[in-house]
Amino acid sequence: MAVMNKRRFFHRRKICRFCADSNLKINYKEPSTLKYFITERGKIIPRRISGTCAKHQRHLAQEIKRARAIALLPYVGTYES
Protein backbone atom coordinates (compact mmCIF):
# COMPACT_ATOMS: atom_id res chain seq x y z
CA MET A 1 0.00 0.00 0.00
CA ALA A 2 1.89 3.07 -1.21
CA VAL A 3 -0.50 5.75 0.07
CA MET A 4 -1.12 5.96 3.81
CA ASN A 5 -4.75 6.59 4.73
CA LYS A 6 -4.94 9.46 7.14
CA ARG A 7 -8.21 8.28 8.61
CA ARG A 8 -8.20 4.58 9.26
CA PHE A 9 -11.37 3.32 10.80
CA PHE A 10 -12.18 -0.35 10.99
CA HIS A 11 -8.76 -1.39 9.78
CA ARG A 12 -9.13 -5.14 9.82
CA ARG A 13 -6.52 -7.68 8.96
CA LYS A 14 -9.01 -10.51 9.06
CA ILE A 15 -8.74 -13.33 6.61
CA CYS A 16 -11.64 -14.31 4.44
CA ARG A 17 -13.41 -17.23 6.10
CA PHE A 18 -14.19 -18.87 2.81
CA CYS A 19 -10.70 -18.56 1.37
CA ALA A 20 -9.25 -20.06 4.56
CA ASP A 21 -11.64 -22.98 4.73
CA SER A 22 -12.45 -24.37 1.31
CA ASN A 23 -15.08 -26.72 2.75
CA LEU A 24 -17.26 -23.82 3.78
CA LYS A 25 -19.75 -23.43 0.99
CA ILE A 26 -21.84 -20.37 0.39
CA ASN A 27 -25.28 -21.64 -0.51
CA TYR A 28 -28.67 -20.07 -0.13
CA LYS A 29 -29.94 -23.41 1.16
CA GLU A 30 -27.78 -23.15 4.29
CA PRO A 31 -29.06 -20.22 6.32
CA SER A 32 -27.05 -21.47 9.30
CA THR A 33 -23.83 -20.45 7.51
CA LEU A 34 -25.27 -17.26 6.09
CA LYS A 35 -26.66 -15.99 9.38
CA TYR A 36 -23.18 -14.95 10.54
CA PHE A 37 -23.07 -12.40 7.78
CA ILE A 38 -26.25 -10.53 8.54
CA THR A 39 -26.80 -8.07 11.37
CA GLU A 40 -29.47 -8.28 14.04
CA ARG A 41 -31.69 -6.19 11.82
CA GLY A 42 -31.15 -8.59 8.93
CA LYS A 43 -28.83 -6.34 6.90
CA ILE A 44 -25.82 -7.77 5.10
CA ILE A 45 -22.58 -7.04 6.97
CA PRO A 46 -20.13 -4.96 4.90
CA ARG A 47 -16.93 -6.59 3.75
CA ARG A 48 -14.63 -4.30 5.69
CA ILE A 49 -16.17 -5.55 8.93
CA SER A 50 -16.63 -9.23 8.19
CA GLY A 51 -13.26 -9.54 6.47
CA THR A 52 -14.42 -11.54 3.48
CA CYS A 53 -12.68 -11.08 0.18
CA ALA A 54 -14.41 -9.30 -2.69
CA LYS A 55 -15.23 -12.40 -4.68
CA HIS A 56 -16.83 -14.19 -1.75
CA GLN A 57 -18.63 -11.10 -0.60
CA ARG A 58 -20.35 -10.81 -3.98
CA HIS A 59 -21.28 -14.48 -3.84
CA LEU A 60 -22.47 -14.11 -0.25
CA ALA A 61 -24.66 -11.12 -1.05
CA GLN A 62 -26.29 -12.95 -3.94
CA GLU A 63 -26.97 -16.05 -1.84
CA ILE A 64 -28.35 -14.04 1.08
CA LYS A 65 -30.74 -12.29 -1.29
CA ARG A 66 -31.84 -15.65 -2.70
CA ALA A 67 -32.38 -17.03 0.80
CA ARG A 68 -34.49 -13.99 1.65
CA ALA A 69 -36.64 -14.57 -1.42
CA ILE A 70 -37.37 -18.12 -0.23
CA ALA A 71 -38.05 -17.06 3.36
CA LEU A 72 -35.03 -18.88 4.74
CA LEU A 73 -33.63 -15.60 5.95
CA PRO A 74 -35.65 -12.55 6.94
CA TYR A 75 -35.56 -9.24 5.16
CA VAL A 76 -35.90 -7.50 8.52
CA GLY A 77 -35.10 -9.03 11.87
CA THR A 78 -32.97 -11.83 13.27
CA TYR A 79 -32.71 -15.33 12.02
CA GLU A 80 -34.16 -17.81 14.46
CA SER A 81 -33.26 -21.39 13.75
Next chain:
Amino acid sequence: MNRYETFSIFDMEATSDERKVILERIEALISGRNGTLLVFDKWGGRKLAYPIGKKNQGYYVRIDYCGNGELVDAIEQMLRHDHRVLRFMTVLQASDIDPDALKAEMAEAEKAPEPAAAPEKEVTAPKAETTPIESEIEEKE
Protein backbone atom coordinates in the same frame (compact mmCIF):
# COMPACT_ATOMS: atom_id res chain seq x y z
CA MET B 1 -29.15 -29.64 -21.07
CA ASN B 2 -28.99 -27.33 -18.12
CA ARG B 3 -29.24 -28.28 -14.53
CA TYR B 4 -31.89 -26.40 -12.60
CA GLU B 5 -33.08 -26.41 -9.06
CA THR B 6 -36.59 -25.30 -8.14
CA PHE B 7 -37.25 -24.51 -4.54
CA SER B 8 -40.94 -24.48 -3.71
CA ILE B 9 -42.91 -23.74 -0.60
CA PHE B 10 -46.19 -25.59 -0.18
CA ASP B 11 -49.00 -24.66 2.12
CA MET B 12 -48.79 -26.62 5.38
CA GLU B 13 -52.53 -27.11 5.31
CA ALA B 14 -52.31 -29.05 2.08
CA THR B 15 -52.37 -32.79 2.74
CA SER B 16 -49.50 -35.01 1.70
CA ASP B 17 -51.76 -36.59 -0.93
CA GLU B 18 -52.37 -33.23 -2.54
CA ARG B 19 -48.64 -32.56 -2.52
CA LYS B 20 -48.01 -35.94 -4.08
CA VAL B 21 -50.41 -35.15 -6.90
CA ILE B 22 -48.63 -31.93 -7.71
CA LEU B 23 -45.19 -33.50 -7.56
CA GLU B 24 -46.29 -36.39 -9.75
CA ARG B 25 -47.60 -33.94 -12.29
CA ILE B 26 -44.25 -32.19 -12.29
CA GLU B 27 -42.49 -35.50 -12.73
CA ALA B 28 -44.70 -36.29 -15.71
CA LEU B 29 -43.93 -32.88 -17.17
CA ILE B 30 -40.22 -33.40 -16.82
CA SER B 31 -40.18 -36.80 -18.46
CA GLY B 32 -42.64 -35.64 -21.10
CA ARG B 33 -40.22 -32.99 -22.27
CA ASN B 34 -37.14 -35.17 -22.30
CA GLY B 35 -35.81 -33.86 -19.05
CA THR B 36 -34.21 -35.84 -16.27
CA LEU B 37 -35.46 -35.66 -12.73
CA LEU B 38 -32.57 -35.98 -10.32
CA VAL B 39 -33.90 -35.47 -6.83
CA PHE B 40 -37.11 -34.64 -5.01
CA ASP B 41 -35.63 -33.29 -1.82
CA LYS B 42 -38.40 -32.78 0.71
CA TRP B 43 -37.26 -30.56 3.52
CA GLY B 44 -40.55 -30.86 5.32
CA GLY B 45 -42.38 -28.31 7.38
CA ARG B 46 -40.40 -25.31 8.50
CA LYS B 47 -41.00 -21.98 10.08
CA LEU B 48 -40.81 -19.16 7.53
CA ALA B 49 -38.56 -16.19 8.21
CA TYR B 50 -41.49 -13.87 7.47
CA PRO B 51 -45.17 -14.59 6.89
CA ILE B 52 -46.17 -15.39 3.33
CA GLY B 53 -49.85 -15.06 2.61
CA LYS B 54 -50.42 -14.61 6.35
CA LYS B 55 -48.96 -18.06 7.02
CA ASN B 56 -45.96 -18.67 9.24
CA GLN B 57 -45.04 -22.19 8.21
CA GLY B 58 -44.40 -23.88 4.93
CA TYR B 59 -43.48 -27.23 3.50
CA TYR B 60 -40.26 -26.95 1.53
CA VAL B 61 -39.55 -29.12 -1.47
CA ARG B 62 -36.44 -28.91 -3.60
CA ILE B 63 -36.64 -30.30 -7.12
CA ASP B 64 -33.37 -31.00 -8.87
CA TYR B 65 -33.64 -31.67 -12.58
CA CYS B 66 -32.01 -31.32 -15.98
CA GLY B 67 -33.77 -29.80 -18.91
CA ASN B 68 -34.07 -26.75 -21.07
CA GLY B 69 -35.72 -23.38 -20.63
CA GLU B 70 -39.10 -24.48 -21.92
CA LEU B 71 -39.29 -27.13 -19.25
CA VAL B 72 -38.57 -24.55 -16.58
CA ASP B 73 -41.33 -22.33 -17.94
CA ALA B 74 -43.79 -25.20 -17.91
CA ILE B 75 -42.96 -26.20 -14.33
CA GLU B 76 -43.14 -22.62 -13.11
CA GLN B 77 -46.46 -22.14 -14.88
CA MET B 78 -47.86 -25.16 -13.10
CA LEU B 79 -46.59 -23.99 -9.71
CA ARG B 80 -47.85 -20.50 -10.29
CA HIS B 81 -51.39 -21.65 -10.99
CA ASP B 82 -51.66 -23.97 -8.04
CA HIS B 83 -52.89 -22.09 -5.01
CA ARG B 84 -51.34 -24.60 -2.65
CA VAL B 85 -47.85 -23.51 -3.67
CA LEU B 86 -46.97 -20.32 -1.83
CA ARG B 87 -43.69 -19.50 -3.49
CA PHE B 88 -41.11 -20.97 -5.81
CA MET B 89 -37.68 -20.03 -7.06
CA THR B 90 -35.69 -21.60 -9.89
CA VAL B 91 -31.93 -21.40 -9.94
CA LEU B 92 -29.62 -22.43 -12.75
CA GLN B 93 -26.99 -24.74 -11.29
CA ALA B 94 -24.93 -25.62 -14.32
CA SER B 95 -25.28 -25.30 -18.06
CA ASP B 96 -24.49 -27.81 -20.77
CA ILE B 97 -24.17 -30.97 -18.79
CA ASP B 98 -24.84 -34.56 -19.66
CA PRO B 99 -27.65 -35.94 -17.49
CA ASP B 100 -26.49 -39.55 -17.78
CA ALA B 101 -23.00 -38.75 -16.55
CA LEU B 102 -24.50 -36.73 -13.73
CA LYS B 103 -26.77 -39.60 -12.71
CA ALA B 104 -23.81 -41.96 -12.65
CA GLU B 105 -21.90 -39.52 -10.46
CA MET B 106 -24.81 -39.23 -8.09
CA ALA B 107 -25.15 -43.00 -7.86
CA GLU B 108 -21.47 -43.21 -6.98
CA ALA B 109 -21.90 -40.51 -4.39
CA GLU B 110 -24.64 -42.48 -2.72
CA LYS B 111 -22.51 -45.62 -2.58
CA ALA B 112 -19.36 -43.92 -1.33
CA PRO B 113 -19.58 -42.64 2.27
CA GLU B 114 -17.77 -39.39 1.45
CA PRO B 115 -19.63 -36.90 -0.75
CA ALA B 116 -16.59 -36.94 -3.00
CA ALA B 117 -17.88 -38.56 -6.18
CA ALA B 118 -17.20 -35.49 -8.31
CA PRO B 119 -13.68 -34.89 -6.96
CA GLU B 120 -12.92 -38.56 -7.50
CA LYS B 121 -13.78 -38.27 -11.15
CA GLU B 122 -11.71 -35.12 -11.48
CA VAL B 123 -8.74 -36.81 -9.86
CA THR B 124 -8.81 -39.77 -12.22
CA ALA B 125 -9.02 -37.56 -15.32
CA PRO B 126 -5.75 -35.65 -14.71
CA LYS B 127 -3.96 -38.94 -14.06
CA ALA B 128 -4.91 -40.10 -17.52
CA GLU B 129 -3.58 -36.87 -18.96
CA THR B 130 -0.26 -36.87 -17.15
CA THR B 131 0.87 -40.35 -18.13
CA PRO B 132 1.37 -39.52 -21.84
CA ILE B 133 3.33 -36.41 -20.83
CA GLU B 134 5.59 -38.46 -18.60
CA SER B 135 6.24 -40.91 -21.40
CA GLU B 136 7.22 -38.00 -23.63
CA ILE B 137 9.67 -36.77 -21.04
CA GLU B 138 11.17 -40.23 -20.75
CA GLU B 139 11.63 -40.40 -24.49
CA LYS B 140 13.42 -37.05 -24.52
CA GLU B 141 15.72 -38.13 -21.75
